[in-house]
Amino acid sequence: MTHELKYIVEQALWAKQNNIKSVLASVVALDGSSYRRPGVRMLVLEGGRMVGAVSGGCVEKEILLQSETVFKTGVSKIMTYDGRYRLGCEGILYILLEQFEPTEAFSSAFFSCLKERKPLEVWSYFNKKEGSVLGIGSVVKIEEKTFSISALGIGIDTTKQSVFKQKLPPCFKMVIVGAEHDAVQLCKYAALTGWEVTVIAGASESKSITDFPGAHAFYAQTPEQLGTQVIDEQTAVVLMSHNFANDLRYLVALKACKPAYIGLLGPARRREDMLSQFLEYCPDADEAFLDSIYGPAGINIGAETPQEIAVSIISEILAVTRQQEPIPLSQKTGCIHS
Structure with missing residues (x-):
């Protein structure tokens, strides 16, 4: 609100x-x-x-x-x-x-x-x-x-x-790490939800904020340059650079942050491999930080297109931050709102 x-x-x-x-x-x-x-x-x-x-x-x-x-x-x-x-x-x-x-x-x-x-x-x-x-x-x-x-x-x-x-609370914020077509769609849908969206692209990307309708800010920077001080408990981060090594580096850069949600694109095997390597670099990682990582990002709604995947990811973020179990409302007993 x-x-x-x-x-x-x-x-x-x-x-x-x-x-x-x-x-x-x-x-x-x-x-x-x-x-x-x-x-x-x-x-x-x-x-x-x-x-x-x-x-x-x-x-x-x-x-x-x-x-x-x-x-x-x-x-x-x-x-x-x-x-x-x-x-x-x-x-x-x-x-x-x-x-x-x-x-x-x-x-x-x-x-x-x-x-x-x-x-x-x-x-x-x-x-x-x-x-x-x-x-x-x-x-x-x-x-x-x-x-x-x-x-x-x-x-x-x-x-x-x-x-x-x-x-x-402060306005909810989403940080998108990635600059491909699916990142554009996620940016659009997050902005429509009312969130402040920051897009982080690779340092060599030839894109700008004009490529991301609804974005509040755009940065082309390496993981080591990531300004983690702006990531707080009212922030969701989605790692979607489509490059395993880059996503891992950004995850390591986030280790001292306390975001509400961190989403990883790709199958469960990719998540397990990334977490395994992350723990090698950061063996003392906070348990709460690890609990904030969700991969594959999104809830199971049969999403196929980038737009549908964006809806799936945003839905999961809402469920996590509102502490709700995603179920059809027709199956929920009592009031819709608590």
Whole structure:
């Protein structure tokens, strides 16, 4: 969700620069089930343009209508949406609408936080009473500072309201080691997922970032030049140079890192050979590091094409990072979301 909030803030800043008001809509509570859970947000711009979504499409029209009073008065409000008879989700959404005009201090702290890959928190104060109410709204906590979302700075009453607290980690990142056609497809699909993608190509590769749609960064460098300090617990690495020796060198270069996931392309035999040689070079490798290595990368969905393989790899990364066992949802008992 961090990447969604980042895009919303970017669009709110654009709107402010163009003298266009914006209203932030946040799902702060849910009775029953819904398409998405509390913590999801969208932005409504004056004139009717919407950024993001909080459901499959039906709720957004009602949010657009309800936001009109917030544009006029600047007073935050709570709206509800009963999806039991319209969406088939069997739930009631409670949505906080508040005018959003990001200040320079907030935007500076927000983007510095993202760049430094630090977590942040959003606290939304609300009650389940429909209509415009003084004293409700959201604040963003960045390290030791707190910033109010409400553009008019209306005082939030923290003593009489319910509060929805959401801790947001750094934006998830993928590092792709390789520059062949399948790496291009994986880059595209990872970017569509909202991940920040860095592509690492061999030092002699005649390619650039323009060859990888959606990539945030591109480096042509040897394994020994790899900047491992930018690989953290919110990073997935996929080694797909199609060269055993190169992939092994990059794996050795990663030995001191703690990524969430390391994927190896190729059959199980290739993985076993690579791990065997890796342990010869790094006999004291951390067990947690070894546990983060998955090969062959991806889950078994019968993938054949580079695009399908990309879906398979991204699905496995999601399952690993969300601590889920990949099964058909039709076989899952209880709620879809925990």
